[in-house]
Amino acid sequence: MDERNGLRERKKRRTRHALATAALRLFAEHGYEETTVADIAAAADVSPRTFFSYFPSKEDVVFAEVDDRLAEVAERLAEVAPGRSPLETIRMCLADVLWAIVSEHGEYGPVQIALILERPGLQARALQRLTDTQETIEALLREVCPDIGEIDAVAASGVAVGGMQAVIVHCRRHGYDPLSMRTALDRAVDIVERGLSSVEALTRPC
Template sequence: MDHSPGLRERKKRRTRAALATAALRLFAERGYEETTIADIAAAAEVSPRTFFSYFPSKEDVVFAEVDDRLEEVAEKLAHREPRESAWQTIRRGVIGVMEALVSEHGEYGAVQVRLILERPALRARALERLTDTQEEIRARLRALCPDLDEIDAVAASGIAIGGLQAVIVHCRRHGYDAVSMRAALDRALAVVEHGLGSVEALNAPAPVSPRS
């Protein structure tokens, strides 16, 4: 089954990405408080009304890329290939998201992290998003792998999302280039994989559906 987005959805994603990139660039050049929503919209060549159709507030645009990538992980967990273990499904989804994280925003990734670390309101939003995402991934894991114990699912979602998120923040905070960041994420994924290797339910192949 083809799960690729249609033309309308691709255009919406491009507009959303343009707004996020414009916002981070302006935050770097002018400062967060000094940049208005009208400034961001103008830089992305859309109206302020269009901005609000994508983001409820200026704070939310800071998290655009993070939200999008985490949503992709959740979506990919819904599509398990025949005889694929739950971990293989997770790994396949995470690798695609890692590629996007390495290539997006470039120098502005550090701006994003600095804003979150320096502003209490943004740090609170980041923690809320992380907690919500871990809970969503836990639920997706249980749906993907019904035999997975509840505590194992909680631990697995925390290890996978928390571990990768921590490495991404570290890399951006310290200005890693794309090659170094990819190497760091590969190492992080290996650590996550090692940690989840003991969870038997995640590594068992999916049952083969009986022929009708």
């Protein structure tokens, strides 16, 4: 990627982050139904048209952080370094991504979780995203570990994605501070790693 394209991508990420943060702040201050796309765009100092170039709907902005982090997990997992086992890559990937999650949106993390838990429409979207992510991770595991068993791949992706998602929701729902949340997530990574270490194909260097 050349410098110009790199600058453009960074600007896009900043705008997307600004929109997501503004949306969660407005949802907390004024309510989800009362907040419009125009309100969110104005708070992020962009036009409604720009908002829709990043998010198809107001519902989708609620999942901005989730989508970004899950995409990062998939991208990192697809780049298993020679000589490193897939399990080592998973551990490193989760550690980096979870630190970003702890730092992201600060006080508005609980707002995001509350919205998802309270609204059936958002719950359905969250479940679909979880299912799609597990299938993506499963496919990547099968790609980097051609000899992994079918059930092993399905179970491993479910353990990794489901386990981390459950702990993140728990921490935000109960208002964990950043340090406590990071401690809880590190513990969750240890548990996930122990579970995945029983899958032999994941422990062999590529």
